[in-house]
Amino acid sequence: MGRKLLTEHINVEGIDTLEVYRKHGGYRSVEKAIKTMTPDEVVEEVKKSGLRGRGGAGFPTGMKWSFLAKPDGVPRYLVCNADESEPGTFKDRQLMSKLPHLLIEGMITSSYALGANTSYIYIRGELLYVLRILEKAIAEAYAAGFLGKNILGSGYDLDLHVHPGGGAYICGEETALLESLEGKRGNPRNKPPFPAVQGLYARPTVVNNVESIAAVPVIVNEGGDEYAKIGVGRSTGTKLISACGHLNKPGIYEIELGLPVEEFIYSDEYCGGIWKGRDLKAVVAGGSSVPILPKELILKTAAGENRLMTYESLSDGGFVTGTMLGSGGFIAMDETTCIVRNTWNFSRFYHHESCGQCSPCREGTGWMEKVLHRLEHGHGHMEDIDLLVSVAKQIEGNTICPLGEAAAWPVAAAVRHFRHEFEWHVTHAKEAAQPGAVYRAGAVLA
Amino acid sequence: MAKITFDGIEVEVPDGTTILNAARQIGGSIVPPAMCYYTPLKGSGGKCRACLVRVAAGSAKDPRPMPKLVASCVTPVQDGMVVENTTNPQVLDVRKGIVEMLLINHPLDCPVCDQAGECDLQNFAFEHGVSTTRYQEERRTFEKIDIGPLIQLHMTRCILCYRCVYTADQIAKGDRIHGVLGRGDAAEIGTYIENIIDNDFSGNVIDVCPVGALTDKTFRFKSRVWFTKPVNAHRDCPKCSGNVVLWYKGNDVLRTTARKDQYGEVKEWICNECRFEKKETSDWTIEGPAHIDRSSVISANHYELPVLNQSVVADLPESTQRDLQKNPPLKLGS
Numbered sequence: 184m185g186r187k188l189l190t191e192h193i194n195v196e197g198i199d200t201l202e203v204y205r206k207h208g209g210y211r212s213v214e215k216a217i218k219t220m221t222p223d224e225v226v227e228e229v230k231k232s233g234l235r236g237r238g239g240a241g242f243p244t245g246m247k248w249s250f251l252a253k254p255d256g257v258p259r260y261l262v263c264n265a266d267e268s269e270p271g272t273f274k275d276r277q278l279m280s281k282l283p284h285l286l287i288e289g290m291i292t293s294s295y296a297l298g299a300n301t302s303y304i305y306i307r308g309e310l311l312y313v314l315r316i317l318e319k320a321i322a323e324a325y326a327a328g329f330l331g332k333n334i335l336g337s338g339y340d341l342d343l344h345v346h347p348g349g350g351a352y353i354c355g356e357e358t359a360l361l362e363s364l365e366g367k368r369g370n371p372r373n374k375p376p377f378p379a380v381q382g383l384y385a386r387p388t389v390v391n392n393v394e395s396i397a398a399v400p401v402i403v404n405e406g407g408d409e410y411a412k413i414g415v416g417r418s419t420g421t422k423l424i425s426a427c428g429h430l431n432k433p434g435i436y437e438i439e440l441g442l443p444v445e446e447f448i449y450s451d452e453y454c455g456g457i458w459k460g461r462d463l464k465a466v467v468a469g470g471s472s473v474p475i476l477p478k479e480l481i482l483k484t485a486a487g488e489n490r491l492m493t494y495e496s497l498s499d500g501g502f503v504t505g506t507m508l509g510s511g512g513f514i515a516m517d518e519t520t521c522i523v524r525n526t527w528n529f530s531r532f533y534h535h536e537s538c539g540q541c542s543p544c545r546e547g548t549g550w551m552e553k554v555l556h557r558l559e560h561g562h563g564h565m566e567d568i569d570l571l572v573s574v575a576k577q578i579e580g581n582t583i584c585p586l587g588e589a590a591a592w593p594v595a596a597a598v599r600h601f602r603h604e605f606e607w608h609v610t611h612a613k614e615a616a617q618p619g620a621v622y623r624a625g626a627v628l629a
Numbered sequence: 630m631a632k633i634t635f636d637g638i639e640v641e642v643p644d645g646t647t648i649l650n651a652a653r654q655i656g657g658s659i660v661p662p663a664m665c666y667y668t669p670l671k672g673s674g675g676k677c678r679a680c681l682v683r684v685a686a687g688s689a690k691d692p693r694p695m696p697k698l699v700a701s702c703v704t705p706v707q708d709g710m711v712v713e714n715t716t717n718p719q720v721l722d723v724r725k726g727i728v729e730m731l732l733i734n735h736p737l738d739c740p741v742c743d744q745a746g747e748c749d750l751q752n753f754a755f756e757h758g759v760s761t762t763r764y765q766e767e768r769r770t771f772e773k774i775d776i777g778p779l780i781q782l783h784m785t786r787c788i789l790c791y792r793c794v795y796t797a798d799q800i801a802k803g804d805r806i807h808g809v810l811g812r813g814d815a816a817e818i819g820t821y822i823e824n825i826i827d828n829d830f831s832g833n834v835i836d837v838c839p840v841g842a843l844t845d846k847t848f849r850f851k852s853r854v855w856f857t858k859p860v861n862a863h864r865d866c867p868k869c870s871g872n873v874v875l876w877y878k879g880n881d882v883l884r885t886t887a888r889k890d891q892y893g894e895v896k897e898w899i900c901n902e903c904r905f906e907k908k909e910t911s912d913w914t915i916e917g918p919a920h921i922d923r924s925s926v927i928s929a930n931h932y933e934l935p936v937l938n939q940s941v942v943a944d945l946p947e948s949t950q951r952d953l954q955k956n957p958p959l960k961l962g963s
Contacts, residue, residue, distance in 0.1 A: 539816030577726035
């Protein structure tokens, strides 16, 4: 069993109250940072830890912090991105609802490191009950003197606000999030300028995922070097994986990065294998937007090495034979899953969630959905398969924000690895259009 | 000042200039097309992706290429930047894709559209697109909304460039009652609660619209634009500059618009009184024929310059030669 840095006390009774949380070592990092460290020292520890953004892109958090512009007399902001809405990803919700003080502690320590006096948690609109938990915890933190004016007598002030979004996936994109937080329509901004220079209210801003911020107290308490010892290579520390799909034990697991994928799926300590004794067909390893991989490529890389749960190992082979760790939304599909239907379903999501600002994504996501709908319902042609690849390619890389890529990658990857299923949907249109119909290995395509 | 190389041509521009505006300083056929960017409107651009270019070298300090194509209208230049537009096949390919995306839900009702002949989307598609479509699904439609007696909204033709939104914000200050509602391909220009877009400068949304989504109701179905003749005129207007273009058919003024530059951008905003109410020649002081680009269909009926084939006709007047050099004839089928 790997070490649990974030979720060690998650099941302790009453851990969502400040009292119990304090008993289990809570807010130690705030005391340590504010009383004994300078802000730059905190940033240095986070840099040393090698912590990488847990929201999907995997950008080193310490480096992101050091990019923050610090002009004199201008306020800067820390914004926590709690707009978790990627299909398959549900780690932050659990973390926030069970351990609200961990996030608040991380926010205080991180804000101190960045020199922010006002910080925001932008939470997904659907998670209203979590918002209430957080607000209660924030009130406790204010009462205990961890928030507000002159924290712990240090002269450092911090106000923390929770702001609910309206439930749009696009507001998880950092600049759309900032627009939404400012009270505008959640359209992503053109970059440059980047948020580190002109973010919230045109001030320097850092936007971090919930899990990244929750890892900061651990790093400050134990030291960056100690944290960096966990993991493999440049993938350090632990990661929350929200496993779902056809698994015996779906749920949220905190793993040490470097765990073999095979062990994660099949060991009883984690997901416990595929349900109903069936065979694994495919895995989407990091939330719906990362490329899907068939069983043989998710367990072993193209070179035949064991695939590990790390940023590097999962992306080994690029998009031809690899995928991404992404946000840790691990979706396993058994042999009864129709890949075409699944891709259509993903595509429908991105069509619905595109903000409509730039043309390739606005028009392309809808187009892909319609073509996939046609294929799935037995009205497709062979040309449609190449059309899908072509449309995906026209979207990818040509949009304002990464939603375009998020929509294009799953489609392109599904065709890349499961082309035979798409072809079967054309050649066996009537059969494929039946509810629950699925391509079986060895089916004749002609 | 920053020196950049655009399609092999060096140009020096002030710091902070966008790549597109640097290219416009060079001029000619290397200028990337722009469907949403509009110089007079702050914050516009970056949306249509028609102007995507490749940055082969980021700057003199950091000569690495940029990983993705960038929108030239919103990306500022850096000293030593090397940009590829027409010289890069990938850029042209992507642009073809953008045309396709913009057209899949466009009604292609040019034969009955008042914008035809001066439509940016027509020009863009003609220059960069392909003549067939791979889209076989039903095109998107919207419920019609009435935004008043002066401006006609055809949402099906809209490409969501946001120009009219910025115009209402910045030109008709604080009086915006329309905006973009909804999301994705269901996003539309609307007033939410049915309302009339009416203030002294609201008519300018017609001029900024790159397609036929916002057209002049007083000109509706009166004539194809290429049968009308543009004449520069002015009047003493207390609200605006009063510098306009009158579009004549015979002796009748069918339409009044603001004057535009070669990139279709309004030079001076005009008020609704000039645009919609003053339709008599006696209201105006006529200055003379307005310049129309010779490649425009509006020039097709020999209005300003005869359509000449340079290689056949010798002894062209000097002014025509100059004009031809500035705007070489379009090669059909190229």
